[in-house]
Amino acid sequence: MPIVSLSRLAELDANLWDALHGSEQPLLRHAFLGALEDSGSVGSGSGWRPAHRLWLDDHGRPLAALPAYLKQHSYGEYVFDHGWADACLRAGIAYYPKLLGAVPFSPVGGPRLLGDAQAAAQLLDELTGSLEQQGLSGLHINFTDPAADALLRGRDGWLERLGCQFHWRNPGYRDFQDFLDTLSSRKRKQIRKEREQVAGQGIDFAWRRGDELNEAEWDFVYQCYANTYRVRGQAPYLNRAFFSLLAERMPEALRLVLARQNGRAVAMAFSLVGGGSLYGRYWGCLAEFDRLHFETCFYQGMDYAIAHGLQRFDAGAQGEHKLIRGFEPVLTRSWHYLCHPGLRTAVADFLQQERAGVRDYAERARALLPYRQGAQ
Template identity: 50%
Template sequence: MAEPGSPIPLVRFCTSIEDIAEADWDAFCPGSYPFLKHRFLRALEANGCTTSETGWTPAHLTFWLNGQLAGVAPAWLKTHSMGEYVFDWAWADAYQRYGEEYYPKLLIAVPFTPCQGPRLLLGDTLRKGLTPALLHNLLDSACDALGAHSWHVLFPNPADQQLLARTGKLHRLGCQFHWRNHGYRGFDDFLGALTSRKRKSIRKERRQVSESGVSFQRFSGTDMPAQVLSAFYVFYQATYLKRGQRPYLNEAFFRQLCTAMPEQLHLVMAIRNDTMIAGSLFLTGDDTLYGRYWGCLEEYDFLHFETCYYQGIELAIDLGLSTFDAGAQGEHKLIRGFEPVVTHSWHGIFHPGFHEAIARFTAEEAEHVRRYVDDARAALPFRQENTG
């Protein structure tokens, strides 16, 4: 409950990001975190990536205090679980087996983007007046209004986790691997922090790529030739087509993103015999480089590691950024100096029986994740004097 005398917030929803003025939305966005800027969400929606036809019906939440807009949250009614990276397919299957409806569900997240960050964009007055119990009640009421059977908040940052933390509610852990810039002056300086064996291994990988005749060129959104972005999109498509899937994003999205957020977009292209053969796209935040999309048309040993990881590390160092988040999964990142990071999600499951079963599962899963993270930290490739 709210503190005595505090106004009770109301929650409403919008069926399009265009229903909220860019200035009003971005006023609640902290810093330069790119994925929740109005322009990023508008590019997704305007180019047909997040629509009812794709199973991402916009249902952005707005929070109100005394008739004034006090906060927002990026939200969608989902009719599937694709593009989320916190996997609940087994939950949906269990519902179906017992004749219950799992979809639609209310998802508060960034589409196709497993990057930790703010999810509840709340003004100071509203945040200070909220308790976990009141927030959960507000999300429950949003589900009621939208006809959703559950709600899910994926990859929230620590500030939002404090608001979501409520005893008896479903809290799920995961693990990613992020690279940390410990004041490195360059890539060789980073290598110097590793054990001799790992340092030699990385140098060998990079040398093999170079000896294959592959070089690299960077482009920023402020100087992005149209043909370079088109070539990258072909590579991006290939990543999905190799798995028999359609890509989540279209070329029009990337073009609009390049126009809307040029200073935060960076592209590294691999070139062989004067022909672009692979590429990796990055976005920047206040202190973090986000490696988001990659693809190639020609396969070479270690090309993926070089294009996505080593080039990203060099870019992060050159830009003076403290963290490089290269995306989900990737135990192979560990031996290349990426450190394990615990990720979080919170879930409002209303069905009593399924809530109890899923709670047991998430508790067991969390213990496994904690042990895995401890083992991963022990396996980091840094020299002893560089661990801490």
């Protein structure tokens, strides 16, 4: 069989993997995915067991790939299928393990079916044909790009699911004031007031690349990140070693903004940059400050994108509160192949209704954007 399953991405040369995805999306790089594995953030005991699939040519060279994981739960995916799993439990249908094509803990769109399109199609068909034989309930591919959508749409057995996120676009603003000038007067005043409230607490900001932080500063970054989970009574997905590995392997793609009060760091936001986009990923603070979250996670990133000519700022999965700050609704897609025919039929009916609801939600959200008519 031309399919090979990798239990560790380190089994494949980094250049071969990065050539397959052929994009500037930093979260798909061998360095990022490999750091998740080598740090132990995914792997044994995490419920995320690496099982990357490769389609090889006659000489053993990879033509296509799917970054994939065997899942024993549905946590950390940001495409929520817990209801499907609960229904299976009540019906006596095994829902786990399942195979997931995704970037762990990262609701960021990008290539998922990597390499040659024809080979990727063959890889898909071979995988779906062997799922039951492998004891898997299905294959799920989350946060796909248009190329994967085109390949999956209309393919036998595959079900499309829509989601909605909020992204900020930079059409070429000269500075933050140029952006503010596109907003209605009330929203413009609100954002100014929020920024003034943060500055009034004696807080300033410093941007750093990944190679500009020492280990003590990375300790602070991790402490902030982990605190966002612990205040909710949850364990963080990532461990401390992951951040050091990223700083070692891909420092040029890492961007940190540190919020400082009287010279002492009190909060941070961690982002990655690539392909004209800024990807806001993690945030945390060690004390409560009024409006600090909005400034650190949104306005600082918008300032950075403008200053560096980045066209898009993806600040994370959640948040209708992003709308009034100029982040526009964007539809996301995931695709699901379920082996059990009864489950597939029930989910297909559900998704048909959900898709209509998501589209309606996105349209209503767009009507709430703060831009003046004709300003964009």
